[in-house]
Amino acid sequence: MKLSLLAGTLALALALQGCSKPETNVVAQDGSTSAAAAQVETQTAESRYLALVDGYFKDYLKLEPIYATFVGVNDYNTQFGGDLTEEYLKARHDLNTRYLAQVKTIDLDELPADLQLSYSLFVYDREMALVDETYPSRFMPISQFYSTVITMVQLGSGESAQPFNTVQDYRNWEQRVNGFIDWIKLAQHRMDEGIASKVVLPRVLVERIIPQLDAMLTTDASQSIFYSPITHFPEGFSAQDKAELTASYQAMISERLVPTLTGLRDYFKQTYLPKSRATDGWSGLPNGKAWYQHLANSHTTTTMPVDEIHQIGLSEVARILSEMDKVREQVGFKGDLKAFFASLSSEPQYFYSDRQGLIDGYMALKDKINLVLPQYFNVMPKADYVVKPVESFREQSAAGASYEAPAVDGSRPGVFYINTYNLKAQPKWGMTTLSLHEAAPGHHFQIAIKQELTGVPEFQRFSGYTAFEEGWALYAEYLGIEMGLFSDPYQYFGKLSDEMLRAMRLVVDTGLHAKGWSREQAIQYMKDNSPMAESDIVAEVERYMAIPGQALSYKVGQLKILALRERAEKALGDKFDLKAFHDQILTSGSLPMAVMEQKIDRWIAANKA
Template sequence: MKRALIAVSIGLVLGLTACSDSEKATGVSVNAQAEIAQNSPVKQGQAIKNEAVEQAYLTLVDNFFKDYLKLEPIYATFVGVNDYNDQFGGDLTDEYLKARHEFNTSYLKRVEQIDRSQLSQDLQLSYDMFSYDRNVALVDETFPSRFMPMNQFYSTVISMVQLGSGESAQPFNTVEDYDNWASRLSGFINWTKLAQARMDEGIRSKVVLPRILVERIIPQLEAQLVNQASDSLFYTPVNNFPESFTQAQKDEITVKYTQLINKELLPALTSLKEYFAITYLPVARASDGWWGLPNGKVWYQHLANSHTTTTMSVDEIHQIGLSEVSRILSEMDKIRQQVKFEGDLTAFFASLSSEPKYFFSERQGLIDGYMTLKDKINAELPKYFNVMPEADYVVKPVESFREQSAAGASYESPAVDGSRPGVFYINTYNLKAQPKWGMTTLSLHEAAPGHHFQIAIKQELSGVPEFQRFSGYTAFEEGWALYAEYLGIEMGLFEDPYQYFGKLSDEMLRAMRLVVDTGLHAKGWTREQAIQYMKDNSPMAESDIIAEVERYMAIPGQALSYKVGQLKILSLRAEAEEALGDKFDLKSFHDQVLTSGSLPMAVMEMKIHHWIESQK
């Protein structure tokens, strides 16, 4: 669930291919989870429902979710539980690390005491997800991620700015809400000191960020160092008091926030910035990949398996990437010939990346273009889906304070209570990185029926345990979003060859990620080598390529999940179509994929196999 919090704060998972020292130390064998698909009573049709056992399981996971929210109070805010809005959480303290270990160990032991075979088929899926998460969490603990508590892509500072803006999950409707945020902000101020202490440990252990990433963090922090409280983004709630507040209440809160920002927050952020610039930057590592860290290759293999929810080796993933890049290049060249472009594929890339006709000249024009696309896509969706989210989504530009280092686009989930729609963020910082020919595929991926459908439908599920509604696996979520791009072909949204080229270009990005991510972290590639590879094989803007490569450097393994997840969903659909013939119904297939929440690949495969048998 920590991964889900990270994703929603800005926008995981079978483990190591061999038993590592980490697994031996904890007694946890993540690979045992790989046997789910082969040995599951769901697959074998042996489920024997027992109401007492089911109630025991549901009580267990309900208690788990409640306990988890206490452990992770900011996560609680994002899932709509406001009981802990005054708490920041102590994820870098020794007390937290001990409590987290005891939490995961205890719940794993307790769930193993429940007879899985006596649960209904749906709850067996849930059981597998739950035990899987606990196993992976225990292996995660054995790696020293706490020594690198922030990077330029996932930053607690950025997340807190977004929360403090009043446009994210933190509510600012009552005086108590304002008091809660002040208390949470005080916790964050303390966190900045703990982060420096953990990074000091990392320096001693040689677990530090690459130098270029540190150079990216420093200006992000400098952007928050204003001269006075009223200029700070953390002052935004003071500028947006509810009309119901009395003048006395406004005055009291204004004084409180002004003092907190001026006397505590700004000095803390200044100290953090100076730490990165003076202490940390000189000792940042020269290597660009995880291989440069102690036990880095083993750590990366775990991250690769964790994010893809498979047991694939890094070498296997790398080879799939090379094969997919070759295939997509061939498809791109067919488009070049179709539009009768005079010149080779490299020249075609250059044309698409530079000619003014392919780009908007104004930021608002780009946003308006996506709003028009939203209506066009929405008109097609009922033909392909029985189940669609109740929540809507809006299109917004990425905030100015993070647009220089943010991804080209992202999605933020809607409020669980329906009070806030989902957000499809578009980075308008560099319009040359947002070609018109890439808009259809990007909208399909980030909004509907991609992330918006998968995440909003998951949150709106009823009759499933709470942890299941809010946990997430990157391979499932990003695999679905990339599958949604493929679905655009069947929807007739790529009849324009340039828009289809955009679809291929985005698919190429996901294929290149398999090559570049594994290259950086397991094969000794440099940042420059990774950038050049992406230049040679795509029409992406250089600024976009640089941001992508630096993202892979910051969050290894995450970028592998897109293509791996898509290939699994496509293979399961092909399997169902072959097995069912005329009985295959695409809407029903989509229902099966989307209506149990986010699933590890082995668990999703199990569910689809059972559905195929039931349809026969």
């Protein structure tokens, strides 16, 4: 996910909140509680496993009420959660420890093949979560790229997962906002602990956060983005309901929300900014190198050393530069590759002159891509997607594009967000590859199909691994070559440019966090090796500073999927079916790389037999 990726799965994962303690009983598939241990012992391994993971998912939703809203469970829409509280941290630890111990009492060999994959996935999740909690991420709960604040603004706009269909829905949101206000106060306390522990954000990221918060402050409640649901009442609301909700929301915004956000802005300016750090990478934090290696492992779902990832990046950058130079020669450009970059990045014919023209261009491209998709896929999502501009409050620091998953119940389509803030950062020659990645058959296919799966445990439908999801999206760009969508050499250059971005990420992310690179050094490296607009490069580098390791997942995941496809093609020969291979990748949900490899190897063996 370009995670904007507040889009897609990363947005979902970063929105997780909660505080309720989970129950300790094993929960059956029908939701009832099993009181007799003997009854559990007489169950088959399959029924025990399904009951256990169903119980886990129910407990997890109680612990993470905002996550529950995102996956379409509205039982906890009044709750905000408390992911920074000591009670929450203990409950999360107990949840993962208890279910890990319980699942290991089930004999893996007694499960059918599909549930063996699910079992491996479940164990991996619990073990990684227990490692993750040993690092003090709670001391940095807000960044310019993602935060609970941004998630709450999106939810409060009425255009995200939080429902605003009934009067009770409106009241539910008011109660959730009360929890959000408490969270903001606790976040400041946690950041104070971070200051004391020297676990703080780089100074430049704090400087980006302050104007984001400024944009949320207004003396006129009706101008707040949190007021948006009041301007879009559903049909059927009475005049009295509208009047009462309007007055209540105005008071909520003016008397509670804006003062609290103002206090947070002032905290960042007056207290946190002076204590922020001058270093740019995670290695500038206590135990930062080990922490970064863990984050790299977590995001790529591999155990690759960061030095090895860095070297792969350098090799890929060199290869792609060679391909780019071939395009320069093909189009007859007179000048070297740097001059070609400069031309593509500046000449007016390569850009739209107005924001709506860019959005319309992507809508037309959607229709073109949709025509060829049936030739490459048996399974396609039922949900559609729409193209929208990034909201004004975050457009200056948001990524160039991102994806947000559709509503699980089908009531809201997926959203392909385009950042229209700087049109010179959105070249026409980059549109095909960007659409393939963020929308169809990239994130939209993978995430929507995962949500629509039947016959798999709920936790599996809604879990996510960045390497799988971003690796698939980058593979989708590669697939565009076979689809005939890059016959125009300039659009093919756009594909190479986006691939270059993912290759440079391997170099720059590891450079920043493991090799002592500065922000300026990272920016210069990207300027030297790509035609990207400088504003885009700056936003990218600062994104890597905010969420270390996430950017590694794209290229690592794509290379793994391509390697598995090559393995299958060689093993199966004429029996290889590309549509069937795509079915295998997309129809078990998001998987760690090792688990996906197990699945493809079993598929190869079955087809050979």
